Amino acid sequence: MSALANYTIKRSHNLQPRLLSSLHVFSLLIFVILLTRAQITSAQEHDVPPEELENVxxxxxxxxxxxxxxxxxxxxxxxxxxxxxxxxxxxxxxxxxxxxxxxxxxxxxxxxxxxxxxxxxxxxxxxxxxxxxxxxxxxxxxxxxxxxxxxxxxxxxxxxxxxxxxxxxxxxxxxxxxxxxxxxxxxxxxxxxxxxxxxxxxxxxxxxxxxxxxxxxxxxxxxxxxxxxxDGRIGSPMDRVVLYCFQYDSQSGSYVPVAVNIMKIGGVITLVLLGGFLGFFFLRERKSRTEYAT
Incomplete structure (x- = not known):
């Protein structure tokens, strides 16, 4: 037998395990895909409401x-x-x-x-x-x-x-x-x-x-x-402030907080408090100057 024939036989023997391994992996992959499709189909079938609930x-x-x-x-x-x-x-x-x-x-x-x-x-x-x-x-x-x-x-x-x-x-x-x-x-x-x-x-x-x-x-x-x-015709001014922070979500059928509105109200409250704080010190300083002048 020629050297080329011997090499070819040895090469084919070496490739057989790899080929079988690849076939196993490919078969396993096909099985997983088919199983996944079966599960998805089954889930979709279960998601379909019973006939008696179609009009409910x-x-x-x-x-x-x-x-x-x-x-x-x-x-x-x-x-x-x-x-x-x-x-x-x-x-x-x-x-x-x-x-x-x-x-x-x-x-x-x-x-x-x-x-x-x-x-x-x-x-x-x-x-x-x-x-x-x-x-x-x-x-x-x-x-x-x-x-x-x-x-x-x-x-x-x-x-x-x-x-x-x-x-x-x-x-x-x-x-x-x-x-x-x-x-x-x-x-x-x-x-x-x-x-x-x-x-x-x-x-x-x-x-x-x-x-x-x-x-x-x-x-x-x-x-x-x-x-x-x-249409906003009931409730106190405080109710209007609180309710301004929530908005109806039609998908969940409930009210959810609105971050932008909450931040707006927070900003207004901050400005009011800061203004009151500065006003207090301004009046205090003015009073002190008046007393010093007298």
Whole structure:
């Protein structure tokens, strides 16, 4: 066998482990890619909501108006219209719930009462609260019992005139829900309504101004949302200063601090304090010169 043949055989033997190693690495890489794609596909499939939840949720319709001719029934069994709670120079907090809800609606209303209990403004004076049942089978008596229960939780009997617990027909309540973007469905299997958890803030003209999502409504968020819904017509000058530091974030459905505004207020306060400090020493020096001259 020639020297060239011997070299070629040895060279091929040396290359075989490297070639096999490269094939192993390549195969492993292909496997990882396929596995990753499978996981992504599985995650995407899991992100797709179940069919029964496709028409359930809250779609924000900021700036739109609700019809004030929507007919409801109050806790005393009297037929009323939404107009009776609008055009009173007060914003409205709308909570779409149902009174026999096993859990979520109770948490929404409890969170609202907790936030209102810490608020210096009072329902019936600066704003109104309107709880509307999405269940057409619930009665005014049930609404009245719930009002008494949550009024007790609020711990403020004087707020009774500003808390309104309503029922209504399927058609009218659906119309209200569609206008404010609150969509819900009855689940025959669980015998419960499927719905979201949000408070909707209306101006006194029925304009949708804010949404607060979830079940926890801190006093500062309620105050900001009411201030915005009232177009700045409620609250003290100090409230205006504090609320100036926060801005509504539509993506999170909450209020977040605004660094620029906080810095502006901080700058004004610094100038006022510095001016007062310098003024004090100027007056003191002037007084000293007057006494020395005399």
């Amino acid at each position: 949720g809250v779609t924000e319709k900021l700036g739109e108006f609700v019809s004030d001719d929507i007919t409801l029934t109050n806790q005393y069994g009297e037929e009323v219209q939404l107009a009776d709670y609008l055009h009173n120079d007060r914003p409205v907090i709308l909570a779409m719930v149902y009174y026999e809800c096993p859990m979520l609606c109770n948490l929404i209303l409890q969170g609202l009462m907790k936030g209102l209990s810490e608020l210096s403004w009072q329902p019936g004076d600066e704003f109104d609260v309107l709880a509307v049942s999405i269940s057409p089978t619930e009665t005014p008596e049930l609404a009245r019992a719930n009002k008494e229960n949550y009024l007790e939780q609020l711990g403020n009997p004087d707020a009774a005139d500003g808390l309104h617990f309503m029922t209504g027909s399927e058609e009218e309540v659906r119309r209200l829900g569609d206008q404010v973007g609150f969509y819900y469905e009855w689940n025959e299997q669980t015998q419960e309504y499927m719905h979201g958890s949000s408070l909707i803030f209306l101006s006194d003209e029925g304009k949708i101004s804010r949404y607060l999502h979830g079940i926890d409504y801190p006093e500062l968020m309620l105050r900001n949302a009411l201030y915005d819904a009232a």
